Amino acid sequence: MSRYYGIVKGQAIGKATRRGSGRSGLVAIASSWDGCVSAEMWYDGELKRDRVRVVMDSWPMGRGTKVVLYEGLVGEAERRGVAKMDWAEVMAELHAKEEAEKIQDLGNRMRQKGW
Numbered sequence: 676m677s678r679y680y681g682i683v684k685g686q687a688i689g690k691a692t693r694r695g696s697g698r699s700g701l702v703a704i705a706s707s708w709d710g711c712v713s714a715e716m717w718y719d720g721e722l723k724r725d726r727v728r729v730v731m732d733s734w735p736m737g738r739g740t741k742v743v744l745y746e747g748l749v750g751e752a753e754r755r756g757v758a759k760m761d762w763a764e765v766m767a768e769l770h771a772k773e774e775a776e777k778i779q780d781l782g783n784r785m786r787q788k789g790w
Contacts, residue, residue, distance in 0.1 A: 678725075679716050710739025716749065725749040740772050 679695035681703050695701030700717035711734035719726045728746040733739035 678718065704734075706734040708736060708738065710734055712744075722748070740776070 677694035678697045679701035681693040681695070681701050683691045683693075683703070693701065693703075695716065697718035700715060702713065702715045704711055704713040706712075711732055713728075713730050713732065715728045715730075717726055718724075726747065727749050729744040730741065731739065731744055732741045
């Protein structure tokens with residue numbers, strides 16, 4: 676019996692599945708031209724509990740900003756306040772950070788060209 680079980684649905688008919696053990700864990704990545712979200716689950720032998728990390732990152736064109744949305748014990752998000760976060764505020768901060776990075780990148784290119 677598998678410790679972890681993943682399901683993917685998309686354009687194809689039906690769904691694809693993947694199983695993971697405590698040793699292998701399970702990683703899932705959903706991506707677009709603007710970035711990706713990954714979820715990784717694994718067994719923490721010291722705590723004897725399942726852990727998870729959810730990350731938003733760039734993919735494949737280098738767009739997007741890496742942000743760890745949650746890392747901790749599976750089922751503990753409510754206790755950590757993650758479920759009660761103001762996601763509109765989080766997204767506004769990400770957008771501002773991306774704009775600042777674009778401006779910095781433009782400045783670097785202008786300096787390289789001697790402007």
